[in-house]
Amino acid sequence: MSKQTRPHRNFYGRLKGKSLKAAQKRYLDEDLAALSPGAVGWEENPDRRPLDLPGLFEGKPVWLEIGFGGGEHLVHQAAQNPDIGIIGAEPYINGVAMLLGKIRRAGVENLAVHAGDARDLMDVLPAASIDRAFLLYPDPWPKARHHRRRFVTAEHLDPLARALKPGSVFRVATDIEDYVRQTLQEVPKHGFKWLANAPQDWRRPWPDWISTRYEQKALREGRTPHYLTFVRE
Numbered sequence: 160m161s162k163q164t165r166p167h168r169n170f171y172g173r174l175k176g177k178s179l180k181a182a183q184k185r186y187l188d189e190d191l192a193a194l195s196p197g198a199v200g201w202e203e204n205p206d207r208r209p210l211d212l213p214g215l216f217e218g219k220p221v222w223l224e225i226g227f228g229g230g231e232h233l234v235h236q237a238a239q240n241p242d243i244g245i246i247g248a249e250p251y252i253n254g255v256a257m258l259l260g261k262i263r264r265a266g267v268e269n270l271a272v273h274a275g276d277a278r279d280l281m282d283v284l285p286a287a288s289i290d291r292a293f294l295l296y297p298d299p300w301p302k303a304r305h306h307r308r309r310f311v312t313a314e315h316l317d318p319l320a321r322a323l324k325p326g327s328v329f330r331v332a333t334d335i336e337d338y339v340r341q342t343l344q345e346v347p348k349h350g351f352k353w354l355a356n357a358p359q360d361w362r363r364p365w366p367d368w369i370s371t372r373y374e375q376k377a378l379r380e381g382r383t384p385h386y387l388t389f390v391r392e
């Protein structure tokens with residue numbers, strides 16, 4: 160493609176929910192390839208061999224964020240913690256595009272992206288390889304008949320528990336009271352213990368917190384954030 164038709168390199172940050180044009184998608188694919196942990200899909204890795212995380216992040220501890228949305232928390236954590244590597248999973252392609260703009264502006268290099276379902280990524284994470292996981296404002300699935308689609312079900316929690324190191328922390332933020340109920344009921348059944356008062360009580364965000372786009376929307380609409388901390392047993 161000629162220089163004239165090449166999209167502005169900051170276009171990712173200005174999408175604001177618009178659909179990606181074909182040219183933008185092409186550059187997104189190129190940028191994503193550079194950040195991808197690789198060998199996540201069935202085609203590249205039919206045997207589901209575990210990812211080489213020490214190779215990917217030079218042996219640093221590895222954190223995982225599931226459903227990073229626009230990527231504000233993911234980039235914030237990467238920038239604040241240069242001595243860790245962090246992987247984000249998000250299937251919403253405009254969210255991935257927004258993340259790429261933020262990565263470019265922040266200049267962080269300790270971050271990898273899986274632009275897809277977190278379940279595919281968890282399939283190829285080595286057992287006991289992850290030091291911290293974040294599930295921030297997961298899709299609420301409010302209708303009772305859809306509760307089984309929520310992340311806090313065996314289908315997701317078992318592979319997550321397998322990937323996390325014993326003693327590692329799993330943080331969940333949600334503004335939906337029924338999601339709090341299901342989280343407190345289900346997560347402890349899958350090898351986690353709820354730390355009711357550590358390091359803070361559920362009403363207060365973690366000390367290293369940055370508010371996410373979804374949290375801002377929840378606050379504007381009068382809902383109460385809940386910050387739940389679990390430890391992998």
Ligand SMILES: C[S@@+](CC[C@H](N)C(=O)[O-])C[C@H]1O[C@@H](n2cnc3c(N)ncnc32)[C@H](O)[C@@H]1O
Binds near residue numbers: 226275276278373
């Ligand atoms: C309500 S949004 C919250 C986004 C962001 N964490 C925030 O707080 O602004 C939930 C996000 O989870 C993503 N998501 C849903 N199912 C997912 C899955 N199986 N794997 C990874 N992300 C998923 C959605 O695409 C969406 O971006």
